[in-house]
Amino acid sequence: MKNIKSILQNEKKFNKFAKSLFEHVDTESSGEIDPQELSRAMKRLAKEFEIDDPEKEDIYDLFEYMDVDGSGTLDYEEFKSLVKDILSVIVIESEKIGKKV
Numbered sequence: 001m002k003n004i005k006s007i008l009q010n011e012k013k014f015n016k017f018a019k020s021l022f023e024h025v026d027t028e029s030s031g032e033i034d035p036q037e038l039s040r041a042m043k044r045l046a047k048e049f050e051i052d053d054p055e056k057e058d059i060y061d062l063f064e065y066m067d068v069d070g071s072g073t074l075d076y077e078e079f080k081s082l083v084k085d086i087l088s089v090i091v092i093e094s095e096k097i098g099k100k101v
Contacts, residue, residue, distance in 0.1 A: 004049060004087050004094075018080045021045070032073035035063045038082075045083070049090055 007014050021044065023029075025037040033041070039059050046053045054062075066074055066082045074082070 004091050008084070008087055008091065014084065015080070018083045019076070021083065022076055022079050030073075032071070032075050033079060034073055035060055038063050038074060038079075041079075041083075042086075045086060049087075051090060 007017050021041055022033070024044065025041040026033050027037065039056070042054045042059050042062075045051075062082060063074065066078050068078060069075075
């Protein structure tokens with residue numbers, strides 16, 4: 001498992017991580033991702049950080065919450081904000097159970 005804290009604490013490292021993940025799921029290179037692409041990103045995060053896959057309805061709820069401009073897609077900045085929030089939650093929850101991340 002990658003060290004999540006080190007990713008979050010280093011802006012350059014975080015931006016590289018988020019950009020790589022975004023480009024991996026933005027299969028059409030449109031600069032935006034739809035709910036299905038977000039689902040692939042969340043599953044990749046779950047696998048990479050050894051956490052449970054999120055439920056489909058949770059992914060759609062996240063998508064609606066993060067789609068601040070109401071476009072029906074997430075641009076890179078919206079996606080990056082979501083990834084930062086998710087990684088932060090993983091750190092907090094892992095520390096509660098004594099798991100090093």
